[in-house]
Amino acid sequence: MHGSILQNAFIHGKENFLQMSEEQAQALIQQMQALEAYMADLIQKEEAVIRLMQEASGAIESMKALDGSAPYETLVPMGMGAYVKATIKPDDKMIVSVGAGTAIEHDKNAAINYVEARIKELEVALQQISAQRQDIAVRLEQGQKEINKLIQASHGSK
Secondary structure, three states: OHHHHHHHHHHOOHHHHHHHHHHHHHHHHHHHHHHHHHHHHHHHHHHHHHHHHHHHHHHHHHHHHOOOOOOEEEEEEEEOOEEEEEEEOOOOOEEEEEEOOEEEEEOHHHHHHHHHHHHHHHHHHHHHHHHHHHHHHHHHHHHHHHHHHHHHHHHHOO
16 A cells, blocks of 8 residues: 555655655554554553463462361451451362352362363463564554655655
């Protein structure tokens, strides 16, 4: 698309070419700024997904650590740095949030399986975000090349 616009501009004379290339440069710069903002958004999403995956992995390790027949004493955060002592029995059910403010009671193995399934979903989301980032990186590189061509063409026509 840009190549044909440049060719047409050359055919109609240097003044039209300079005007066209300036308009093209502005359009490309705006397009690249939008792509850069989208890339920054994708990076934030990727970081959030990675944090969720780390949190889920930590939850699985904690659930697996609750093993044996003896009860465990722990501290439960109440907020603002306040904690309350609690006893966890090895046969206690676990409450797992399933979204939209809803939680389900599971035994330990079912809870672990649920969280592992969520990790798999997060891995798929991470792959999709990574593919989108690669696509945007290619488009940004192409845009930079187009801008460089316009700069070179404008210097060549002066």
